Amino acid sequence: MTPRHRQDSILRILRRRGSTTVRALAHDVSASRRTILRDIAALRDEGYVIHADPGRGGGLCLDIGSVRATARLSVTEVFALVISVASMKAAGQLPFSGLADSGLAKIERSLPADKIRDLRRFLDCLYVGRLAPQVDISDLGPMDPALLPAFETAFLDRVLLAFRYRDAKGATSTRRVEPQAILVLPPLWYLVAWDPDRAAVRHFRMDRISAPDCIEGTRFQKRHVTFDDGVRPLR
DSSP states (O other): OOHHHHHHHHHHHHHHHSEEEHHHHHHHTTOOHHHHHHHHHHHHHTTOOEEEOSSTTOEEEEOGGGOOTTTTOOHHHHHHHHHHHHHHHHTTOOTTHHHHHHHHHHHHHHSOHHHHHHHHHHHTTEEEOOOOTTSOOTTOOOOOTTHHHHHHHHHHHTOOEEEEEEOTTSOEEEEEEEEEEEEEETTEEEEEEEETTTTEEEEEEGGGEEEEEEOTTOOOOOOOOOOOTTOEEOO
């Protein structure tokens, strides 16, 4: 469990229980007492008010008034919300799209300036459209949760991305590509990338990608990618 995920778990536990102990938190998140104390200090530095009773077994209590809904949202998390709403709108399955857009706008306005810049650069890579009815989706599978964090680094830092890919026939290969865009054709999602080994743009179904890894020390230039009619940039 990463420090971020562990700290989020601590916040959830404190909100739900009202109060707990360091020992109980250590057991719940499988961490040492020292680690829990470091996490509590980090949360306090972010503005969360966490009261503690003195003594080794003292209790912890979160001041609910200090909890801000967007305090810990990352660029990747906001991007995930945006593309989820966009894909549902593209599929015609979001009856309250106006309210969803309004809520996302409030979230975006609450982000620090550096995160807003990164979010907008990330959104510039997103395209949406409708899937052709003849496309077979019978083998649609889950997507690797590591994809979006890897995409954030690859798209924003312009570094090459390596991953394992399973094609329509089930054959697997290792690919090393230059990510150019994310294409959402509900319910299918694609990574659109320049493949240097094939000297061409390729579309990779994201549910067939696994073990993504950003390659440090590499750089690439953004290329112009042409999409079919009906596909539009989100922005």
